Every structure is written in structure tokens, then in C-alpha cells.
Amino acid sequence: MTLLQLKQRSLLGLKELDAEEIIAILDRAAHWEQQETKVQNVLQGKFAANMFFENSTRTRFSFEVAEKRLGAEVLNFSAAVSSVQKGESVYDTVRTLESMGIDVGIIRLKPIGLLAELATKIKVPLINAGDGNNEHPTQALLDLYTMRKQFGAIKGLTVSIIGDILHSRVARSNLYALQKLGATVKFCAPANLQASDLDARYVTMEEALKSDVVMMLRVQLERHESGMLSSAESYREQFGLTVERAATMPDHAIIMHPAPINRNVEIDDELVEHAKSRIFKQMEHGVPVRMAVIERALN
Known part of the structure; x- marks a missing residue:
């Protein structure tokens, strides 16, 4: 070969x-x-x-x-x-x-x-x-597959990726592929977990929730020890997908997560298998x- x-x-x-x-x-x-x-x-x-x-x-x-x-x-x-x-x-x-x-x-x-x-x-x-x-290509492909199955096409979708963008191979692979297929990607992250090398706009949590797809990233709890995150509680308060926040999402929007999930940190427990969630479908x-x-x- x-x-x-x-x-x-x-x-x-x-x-x-x-x-x-x-x-x-x-x-x-x-x-x-x-x-x-x-x-x-x-x-x-x-x-x-x-x-x-x-x-x-x-x-x-x-x-x-x-x-x-x-x-x-x-x-x-x-x-x-x-x-x-x-x-x-x-x-x-x-x-x-x-x-x-x-x-x-x-x-x-x-x-x-x-x-x-x-x-x-x-x-x-x-x-x-x-x-x-760096990258996690098959995770992004299954994410794209899930979005395409839900909406019929990826072109024209707005996808928000929320969480630790700086250390996320999932965010990178999704960004590269989604942009090639004509989607708009928005990031939402704490200031010290943003990646300056990636070409996407950072928005507030409120703005991120207006998208067709809201993708939550796993919080690496070990980062609390290094001081990059103050606590799991404060992270949930500022950047977690709570039941209250999910209620503000558009009716047609879906929730995604690459897993493993920290329930009640980046996403509330009752949202993991909510009608809007596609987390187990992704798997x-x-x-x-x-x-x-x-x-x-x-x-």
C-alpha cells in the first residue's frame, strides 16, 4: 500500500x-x-x-x-x-x-x-x-450523524459547544467538520478555558442556549485541584445546563454530550434522558x- x-x-x-x-x-x-x-x-x-x-x-x-x-x-x-x-x-x-x-x-x-x-x-x-x-474524529462524526438524523441536514444549523474548550479534542473535531458542512459554531467557556487558536465566536451562556444544538462538554474535575476551576458548584451555576436554562432553549433544539457525564455539574441529572436529549442516541x-x-x- x-x-x-x-x-x-x-x-x-x-x-x-x-x-x-x-x-x-x-x-x-x-x-x-x-x-x-x-x-x-x-x-x-x-x-x-x-x-x-x-x-x-x-x-x-x-x-x-x-x-x-x-x-x-x-x-x-x-x-x-x-x-x-x-x-x-x-x-x-x-x-x-x-x-x-x-x-x-x-x-x-x-x-x-x-x-x-x-x-x-x-x-x-x-x-x-x-x-x-488534538482531535477525536469518530466522536465528532457520530455527533454530526446525530445532528443530520435529527434535522435532515447540517448546513444552516447553529451549534453551541459549552465547557472546557481549551482542553477539548471533541470541540476541535466538531468545529472543523461542522464549519466544512456549513454550520455556524459558537463557543461558551470560562475565560481561562477558552482556546485562542480556534476560529469560533465566544458567546454568553444565554446566547449559547438559543442554538439548534447545545453540546455540553465534560468538566474535568481534576482541574479544580490545579485551580483552573473554583468548584463544581460554581461551574454549574455559571456554565451548567440546568433545568431552568434548558427551559429557555428553542422547542426544536436538542441537547448533546460526548460523555462521560458529570451529572449535576455540567448538566442536571434530569436532563440526561430528557425528551430534548440525544446523549444515549449519540452512543x-x-x-x-x-x-x-x-x-x-x-x-
């Missing part, structure tokens, strides 16, 4: 994909969602390795279900119980699995830039399952979206 073919099959981020490629993935995900037979052996005999150098529950299980529904053989690798703990480098680990004959690698890791570097050295397609504060859509991404990597 040439480097160009590898690049076209890999999914390192949405910043580098054009609108046509993004729509093709969403269309293929719609195909997979409509299949009544749970397991389709389109990737029989192919080996997929889930390489998680950073903890994950939902994303790893979602990829694993997607791989198994496509009929692939699945290898699960966790850094917590691997040679990485003994000092083996990420590159050596990925290279080892490549030499054993995997066909695709799904990778989550912390250091920004490392995945792009690995992609130039590894001869199998790589899929980004979240790299540091459901993650499987067909990841099936489309894995199939793209291997066909």
Missing part, C-alpha cells in the same frame, strides 16, 4: 478531510445502521487492534462492537497491563503488532503529534480514537459510524 493510499484510508483527524469525504462516511454509517442482521462478515479474516494508551470505556467498546459486527478478528491492548508500563515505547508497541499481521490499528494516546508521526512509519491504516487535546450512533470508518480503512 502506498503512503497516499494509507493516508486516504487512515483517519487521523477531521481537519484534513473535505466535506465530501465526511458526508461519504455519514452516508455509509446510515447504511450500516439500517442493516437488520447484526453481524456482517465483510471483514472476515481481517485483524483489528484496539491500542489504548489512555483509558477509555465507551470508545473502546464502541470500536470493538463495530469490528465484531463487521466480522473482523479483534485484539484488545491496554497500556495499563502491557510492556509500555515497563518502558516499551508506543512506536515499538505499534510496530510489534504490525509485524504480527494486524490490518488496522485503532489508537488512543496522550501526546499530541505522535499519531501523525506514527502514521508515516507504520504500514497499516491507523484510526484516531482520541489523541491528547448508539457510534457503532455504525465506526463501522463505516473501519470499513473505509480496510476496503
Whole structure:
């Protein structure tokens, strides 16, 4: 496989994909969602390795279900119980699995830039399952899929993303893709959690709630200890989606969240499964979206 073919099959981020490629993935995900037979052996005999150098529950299980529904053989690798703990480098680990004959690698890791570097050295397609504060492309794709299913199209939508923008790979991937598909993106965040490198307007909480989609980001509670956030209570008071705030949203608007959720911090408990919420639908859509991404990597 040439480097160009590898690049076209890999999914390192949405910043580098054009609108046509993004729509093709969403269309293929719609195909997979409509299949009544749970397991389709389109990737029989192919080996997929889930390489998680950073903890994950939902994303790893979602990829694993997607791989198994496509009929692939699945290898699960966790850094917590691997040679990485003994000092083996990420590159050596990925290279080892490549030499054993995997066909695709799904990778989550912390250091920004490392995945792009690995992609130039590894001869199998790589899929980004979240790299540091950089991108989380499959999360954004399932978010887009959820929005498109709800509204019929993404063009013309206004999407507000609220929370810790500075450290959010979800906000970045969503911003890149939504703008390419013709949506307007607004950010709302505490002053010290805004990202100056991203091209979107920051608005007040009141303004953010006027959008078609209100996407809440997880509060990383460990940031309280570093002093970046004063307390969970004050965050909820200023930037949380409370029942009272949700009542001011347009009737047609929906609530989204990439999960995991801190109930009663960034979003009130009773809103998680509210009629406006699409949070569990997002998780459901993650499987067909990841099936489309894995199939793209291997066909």
C-alpha cells in the first residue's frame, strides 16, 4: 500500500478531510445502521487492534462492537497491563503488532503529534480514537450523524459547544467538520478555558442556549485541584445546563454530550434522558459510524 493510499484510508483527524469525504462516511454509517442482521462478515479474516494508551470505556467498546459486527478478528491492548508500563515505547508497541499481521490499528494516546508521526512509519491504516487535546474524529462524526438524523441536514444549523474548550479534542473535531458542512459554531467557556487558536465566536451562556444544538462538554474535575476551576458548584451555576436554562432553549433544539457525564455539574441529572436529549442516541450512533470508518480503512 502506498503512503497516499494509507493516508486516504487512515483517519487521523477531521481537519484534513473535505466535506465530501465526511458526508461519504455519514452516508455509509446510515447504511450500516439500517442493516437488520447484526453481524456482517465483510471483514472476515481481517485483524483489528484496539491500542489504548489512555483509558477509555465507551470508545473502546464502541470500536470493538463495530469490528465484531463487521466480522473482523479483534485484539484488545491496554497500556495499563502491557510492556509500555515497563518502558516499551508506543512506536515499538505499534510496530510489534504490525509485524504480527494486524490490518488496522485503532489508537488512543496522550501526546499530541505522535499519531501523525506514527502514521508515516507504520504500514497499516491507523484510526484516531482520541489523541491528547488534538482531535477525536469518530466522536465528532457520530455527533454530526446525530445532528443530520435529527434535522435532515447540517448546513444552516447553529451549534453551541459549552465547557472546557481549551482542553477539548471533541470541540476541535466538531468545529472543523461542522464549519466544512456549513454550520455556524459558537463557543461558551470560562475565560481561562477558552482556546485562542480556534476560529469560533465566544458567546454568553444565554446566547449559547438559543442554538439548534447545545453540546455540553465534560468538566474535568481534576482541574479544580490545579485551580483552573473554583468548584463544581460554581461551574454549574455559571456554565451548567440546568433545568431552568434548558427551559429557555428553542422547542426544536436538542441537547448533546460526548460523555462521560458529570451529572449535576455540567448538566442536571434530569436532563440526561430528557425528551430534548440525544446523549444515549449519540452512543448508539457510534457503532455504525465506526463501522463505516473501519470499513473505509480496510476496503
